Amino acid sequence: MRFAIPAGRARLWAAAVAGVLVLGWLSGVGPVGANGGQASTLASGRSAIPASGHGRGHTARRKPVAKHPEPVDCRAVKCVALTFDDGPGPYTTKLLGMLAARHARVTFFLIGGNIQGREAIVRKELAEGHAIGDHTWSHPDLSTLPKQAVRAQLTRTLTEIAKVTGGPTRLMRPPYGATDRSVGTVARTLGLSQITWSVDTDDWRDRNSAIVAQRAITRARRGDIILMHDIHPTTVNAVPRILRGLAKRGFTFATVPELLAARPLRPGTLYFHEGPIKTPRTARSPKRTTATSRSCTRAAHSLRCALAKRGFAPVRVPEQFAPQPLKPGNDQTAQPAQP
Numbered sequence: 001m002r003f004a005i006p007a008g009r010a011r012l013w014a015a016a017v018a019g020v021l022v023l024g025w026l027s028g029v030g031p032v033g034a035n036g037g038q039a040s041t042l043a044s045g046r047s048a049i050p051a052s053g054h055g056r057g058h059t060a061r062r063k064p065v066a067k068h069p070e071p072v073d074c075r076a077v078k079c080v081a082l083t084f085d086d087g088p089g090p091y092t093t094k095l096l097g098m099l100a101a102r103h104a105r106v107t108f109f110l111i112g113g114n115i116q117g118r119e120a121i122v123r124k125e126l127a128e129g130h131a132i133g134d135h136t137w138s139h140p141d142l143s144t145l146p147k148q149a150v151r152a153q154l155t156r157t158l159t160e161i162a163k164v165t166g167g168p169t170r171l172m173r174p175p176y177g178a179t180d181r182s183v184g185t186v187a188r189t190l191g192l193s194q195i196t197w198s199v200d201t202d203d204w205r206d207r208n209s210a211i212v213a214q215r216a217i218t219r220a221r222r223g224d225i226i227l228m229h230d231i232h233p234t235t236v237n238a239v240p241r242i243l244r245g246l247a248k249r250g251f252t253f254a255t256v257p258e259l260l261a262a263r264p265l266r267p268g269t270l271y272f273h274e275g276p277i278k279t280p281r282t283a284r285s286p287k288r289t290t291a292t293s294r295s296c297t298r299a300a301h302s303l304r305c306a307l308a309k310r311g312f313a314p315v316r317v318p319e320q321f322a323p324q325p326l327k328p329g330n331d332q333t334a335q336p337a338q339p
Contacts, residue, residue: 072105072252074258074259079251079253079259080221080224080246081106083226083227084106084107084228085111085227086111086114087110087111088108088114088122088125090231092121096130104253105131107133107171107255108125108130108131108230109132110122110161111136112137112160115160115161129255130255131255133169134161134172134192137153143182151190154190170193171192171193171195171256173194193267193271194271196225197227198223199221201219201235203228203229209241212228212238213242216246217242220251222274225274260274
């Protein structure tokens, strides 16, 4: 028996089937195209809706990636260099977070004995654009040591820095700022420039964040190198206030190499300031001769004479405040040595 469907009804059925197929495709349950379409999206485990949830035409917003600030030209802007000694320590990571929030770069002078167990912190310092320097292995007064001992203190730390970072440093800071011709000679043979400071916050003595911040903010002048220690929690807690205060005064934060970039650093030479702006002397302003300048002849190149010519009065740091190397990985701040 044969069944025949009238032509009009056949067209109606054909239209209905086509409509179902079209609606199924638009609703997302239709067949997969040649390029994978729907099936590939579901197989990946990701929703076909954009991650932002705002529908077609919108893309997910990503947090901006923090970028290192461009190199600072301290000949054009008012720079100051913040420096931190005796680390890395238990508070250095917190300090790095504070600096990153303000896009501020500083210089760390490292004790070799404190690097062991905190290698990742040193690598983080470099990765975030800071400079590092050699602060000896165990913080002795180098001016009291023979040349062989001075060399051992510096080279041991240089070796540790190179092992951790893959390269050497060209900066060193003598503990207590104590240096002499012998120390300078050793530094020169090792390719190290001596970096001291022009502003001392005395944070090793006064463990008070407000006092430390006030000294750093009010004493800073253009081209200054400011001394602090990141092994003291009171110092680290003072840093946000210091950054705000100095920025309000118009300062730009620079590393020591950036601060001194206008003149090439020479190994063995002592630097503690960017240097004053030289003005020509006239007949009305002859060079003054004082007792200090007479006593500091060409044969005397000590730190005391260099500071005295700039009007500074060096004060000896008592030995009982000598920082001791921290135990590797120990999150205990260094305590002053007992007399």
